[in-house]
Amino acid sequence: MNLSLNQKVILISGGAKGIGAAVAKGLIEEGGIPVIIDPSGEEARQIIDFANNQALHLPIRLIRAADASRAVEETLKKFGRIDGIVNNAGSNDGVGLENGNPEAFENSVSKNLFHYYHLAHYSLPALKNSQGSIVNISSKTAVTGQGGTSGYVAAKGAQLALTREWAAELLPYQIRVNAVIPAEVYTPMYENWIQSFPNPEEKLEEINRKIPLGKRMTHADEIAAMVLFLLSSKSSHITGQHLFVDGGYTHLDRAL
Numbered sequence: 001m002n003l004s005l006n007q008k009v010i011l012i013s014g015g016a017k018g019i020g021a022a023v024a025k026g027l028i029e030e031g032g033i034p035v036i037i038d039p040s041g042e043e044a045r046q047i048i049d050f051a052n053n054q055a056l057h058l059p060i061r062l063i064r065a066a067d068a069s070r071a072v073e074e075t076l077k078k079f080g081r082i083d084g085i086v087n088n089a090g091s092n093d094g095v096g097l098e099n100g101n102p103e104a105f106e107n108s109v110s111k112n113l114f115h116y117y118h119l120a121h122y123s124l125p126a127l128k129n130s131q132g133s134i135v136n137i138s139s140k141t142a143v144t145g146q147g148g149t150s151g152y153v154a155a156k157g158a159q160l161a162l163t164r165e166w167a168a169e170l171l172p173y174q175i176r177v178n179a180v181i182p183a184e185v186y187t188p189m190y191e192n193w194i195q196s197f198p199n200p201e202e203k204l205e206e207i208n209r210k211i212p213l214g215k216r217m218t219h220a221d222e223i224a225a226m227v228l229f230l231l232s233s234k235s236s237h238i239t240g241q242h243l244f245v246d247g248g249y250t251h252l253d254r255a256l
């Protein structure tokens with residue numbers, strides 16, 4: 001299937017590692033141009049090499065609105081267009097009710113959520129020109145809860161709500177907005193989390209056993225395949241959707 005992503009310029013927050021890196025690499029394979037907004041230098045360098053320099057790395061940690069504004073400005077200066085956004089950067093930072101406090105909660109929501117809005121807001125004029133596509137990466141924790149991570153889950157839930165809200169607001173411009181919901185994907189973030197258990201290997205096996213399809217984690221490139229489809233014109237009549245790419249983990253009977 002030709003996704004017609006050739007020469008399409010796509011902003012990917014957190015595009016140097018994990019799921020974001022898989023999206024960037026998949027896009028390069030389709031002839032597209034990723035703009036990797038991520039402070040991680042070495043990992044981003046490898047992706048730029050993989051792209052034969054047909055990519056841009058912006059070493060920015062998105063925190064304040066001005067960070068996203070600068071990322072959009074620099075992209076437009078270099079390429080003159082934006083065809084899509086993958087809002088992906090985030091971290092499950094364990095700020096809960098008991099193990100947190102109001103300041104930590106506000107900080108967690110802010111760093112996991114606000115830049116999704118900032119990037120979409122500043123890219124909007126360019127997306128109107130390209131009739132682009134927005135993909136928000138959320139998490140199954142938004143619909144199942146996890147315990148001990150109120151800030152992250154509040155942000156992930158808001159991302160799903162904003163997906164519907166933006167899909168509605170942007171209908172007149174033919175800009176589509178969808179969310180992809182991963183559950184268990186072995187990325188650097190996941191590795192850090194699993195290592196926090198006393199017996200990480202045992203914990204990993206326990207989780208694998210609960211994933212209905214194949215008793216294994218989702219691979220980052222399986223998330224990327226859905227994201228690329230949603231960015232492409234092949235998904236031209238799909239908007240406002242929440243797509244679970246999780247081997248049935250969220251919805252199928254755990255007894256299976």
Ligand code: NAP
Nearest residue numbers: 014017018019061062088089090139182184185187188189
């Ligand atoms: P990851 O392995 O930690 O990779 C994320 C990348 O984003 C890292 O390079 C990170 O840099 C960067 N980053 C973090 N915050 C940033 C910011 N504010 N601005 C720019 N870059 C930033 O994470 P991942 O597992 O691929 O997760 C990607 C997305 O998938 C997240 O939204 C996460 O919530 C979601 N998700 C993942 C899973 C899973 O199983 N992995 C499950 C559900 C949802 P640093 O390392 O320097 O911070």
